[in-house]
Amino acid sequence: MILLLTKEAVALTPDWGSIVIPILLSGVLSFIAAFVLNQRELKKIKLQHQQQVDAMRKEKQEQLQLEIDKMQADAFCLLFEPLKYVSKNPDNPFAIFVVQKNNRDKSTFLHRTKGKDFLLALNTFLYSKNGELFLPRQLRNDLYHLRGLVHGMLDKTGKQDIIELINPDTVNSVNSLISGEENIHKQLRCLMGTEDRKPVARKL
Secondary structure (H helix, E strand, O other): OHHHHHHHHHHHOOOHHHHHHHHHHHHHHHHHHHHHHHHHHHHHHHHHHHHHHHHHHHHHHHHHHHHHHHHHHHHHHHHHHHHOOOOOOOOOOOOOEEEEEEOOEEEEEEEHHHHHHHHHHHHHHHHHOOHHHHOOHHHHHHHHHHHHHHHHHHHHOOOOOEEEOOOHHHHHHHHHHHHOOOOHHHHHHHHOOOOOOOOOOOOO
16 A cells, blocks of 8 residues: 555656756756847947947047148148249249349349348248148248248348349259249149149259
8 A cells, every 4th residue: 555655656746857957948048048149239239339439530530630621721821921922023023033134144133121021921921820830841841941042141141132142052942942843832732732743852
């Protein structure tokens, strides 16, 4: 009787392995699925965040570049004030240089008063207006070179208003800077997009 009851009890005892294992397996699978989904969501969030950061950085860079371009364009426009003196054109009332022909010879002269006005305008542009910061190296060097030439001629001569350029090297430098292949005006037109050909570097 006891043996019979024991057999019946064993028969009625549930198979815990068949119950627990599926539950555990289901729980493990659910955890793995949740973990994978969570990782995907994290990656998605990170990607969206990085895209937002990149977009903000790009927008700031574009805004900064626009501001720099505007400042550079303003500097180029301000440069026209001193450059109005950089000429040998007899029709230009501001021209600091004048060329006179004597038979087959040519003589180049500097107007002292206009030369001083040119130096004042150029120094104002370079220092007070911070225009120097936005000039390419060649154009900046050419302006400093011309300023040095004019300043030197004003210092070495007397008080006469018309100064003849006697030194051939000085005459050649002036001609190159004002009317040469890569003159100062042409460089500025190239920078402002009104001249097709880009200036070529020239040694001073």
